[in-house]
Amino acid sequence: GAFMTSEREAERSEMNIPPKKRSRKPEYHRESRIREIIQQHGYAFSLHPYKLMVSxxxxxxxxxxxxxxxARELKGALNESELLVGENPGSTWPKCTLGCLRDGKRLTPENLARLTEVCERYNRSVFGGDVQDFHASFSENPQAMLPALMSFRVKSLHLTTYECRSHELVLxxxxxxxxDFVADSLSDATEASARAESLRQESIDPEEKANVDRIYSETLDRKKYWFFASKDGHRETHYREPKIGMSLVAWVQERNFLSHSMPFSRYKGEPIFWKNPFDTIKEFCTEVEETLPDLYTFFNKDSLHITLRAIT
Incomplete structure (x- = not known):
C-alpha cells in the first residue's frame, strides 16, 4: 500500500499536480450568461400579498x-436571453401556489361558488396591497382600517434545479x-435623493396593478369563470410527479415576513395591526379542507415560492 501511494505521488509530481491533501475547491464560478444577467440587473424588491383566489x-x-x-427590469433582461424557454403566463404576475385539486377531481359550479365565498371572506377581513393602496383605501376613513398583511423584501433569488414542479423536492x-439600490446610489447622490429614487423604483406600475386586478376580477364572475376553473390539468400529479427542471424563484418563507420592518405602526392617529400572511394561509387552507373535504391537496410550506422566471 505504501509503495502504491509513493508511486502515485511521484506521478502527480511529474504532472505538476500538488498532493491531494493540498488541493482546494476553486473559489470561482464558471462563466455564465444567465448569472451575468442576474448580477447586473438584480436589485432587491418588495412583494405585497394581495388576494386569495381560485386560479x-x-x-x-x-x-x-x-x-x-x-423586478420587471430583471425579468425583461432575462426574457431577452435566447437561453431561456419562452415565459409561461403563470410567471408574468406574482403569485404563490398553495394547493391544487387531487387527481381525478374537478370543480363543480357549486364547488367554485363555495371556494370563492371562502376566498372573499378572507379578502374582506384583511388589507392586501402596497402603501399607495393603503392610503387610497383608508385616508378618508382611518377608523375603517383592516388588519394589513405584512409584505416582505426579496433580498436574494434562488436558481433551483427541482425534482418536481411544486418544489417540494429540490436537487x-x-x-x-x-x-441594494439605495447603497448603489449613494455615491452619485445625497442619501435623501437616493432614497426618493429607491421609492420610485420600488413602486408598482399602474398597468402592473391593473393586470393583477383584471386576473382577480375574472374569478368573481362565477358563471363565466367556471369554464376556466374546471379545466383539465394542473392536478396533484402535475405538481408532484418526477420532473427535472430549473427556475428562478423567490422563496416565500414566514421568517421573511416577520423580519421585514413595517412601514408604520399608526396611521392618522389610529394603530395598525400587521398580520402574518402565513397565519392567513394556514387558516384559509384549513377552512378549504373543512368546506370541501378530500378535494384539495396543499403543498409543504417550505416549498412555497414565487416563480420570477422559468429557465427550462
Whole structure:
C-alpha cells in the first residue's frame, strides 16, 4: 500500500499536480450568461400579498400586488436571453401556489361558488396591497382600517434545479444576493435623493396593478369563470410527479415576513395591526379542507415560492 501511494505521488509530481491533501475547491464560478444577467440587473424588491383566489384548473393561489420596476427590469433582461424557454403566463404576475385539486377531481359550479365565498371572506377581513393602496383605501376613513398583511423584501433569488414542479423536492439551488439600490446610489447622490429614487423604483406600475386586478376580477364572475376553473390539468400529479427542471424563484418563507420592518405602526392617529400572511394561509387552507373535504391537496410550506422566471 505504501509503495502504491509513493508511486502515485511521484506521478502527480511529474504532472505538476500538488498532493491531494493540498488541493482546494476553486473559489470561482464558471462563466455564465444567465448569472451575468442576474448580477447586473438584480436589485432587491418588495412583494405585497394581495388576494386569495381560485386560479385556472382550480389551483388555489395567493396573488401579490405586482412586480416592482426593478423586478420587471430583471425579468425583461432575462426574457431577452435566447437561453431561456419562452415565459409561461403563470410567471408574468406574482403569485404563490398553495394547493391544487387531487387527481381525478374537478370543480363543480357549486364547488367554485363555495371556494370563492371562502376566498372573499378572507379578502374582506384583511388589507392586501402596497402603501399607495393603503392610503387610497383608508385616508378618508382611518377608523375603517383592516388588519394589513405584512409584505416582505426579496433580498436574494434562488436558481433551483427541482425534482418536481411544486418544489417540494429540490436537487440543488444557487443563491443570488440582490443589490441594494439605495447603497448603489449613494455615491452619485445625497442619501435623501437616493432614497426618493429607491421609492420610485420600488413602486408598482399602474398597468402592473391593473393586470393583477383584471386576473382577480375574472374569478368573481362565477358563471363565466367556471369554464376556466374546471379545466383539465394542473392536478396533484402535475405538481408532484418526477420532473427535472430549473427556475428562478423567490422563496416565500414566514421568517421573511416577520423580519421585514413595517412601514408604520399608526396611521392618522389610529394603530395598525400587521398580520402574518402565513397565519392567513394556514387558516384559509384549513377552512378549504373543512368546506370541501378530500378535494384539495396543499403543498409543504417550505416549498412555497414565487416563480420570477422559468429557465427550462
Amino acid at each position: 385556472w384548473q382550480g389551483v388555489l393561489v395567493l396573488a401579490f400586488r405586482g412586480f416592482s420596476e426593478k 440543488a439551488e444557487e443563491e443570488f444576493p440582490l443589490k
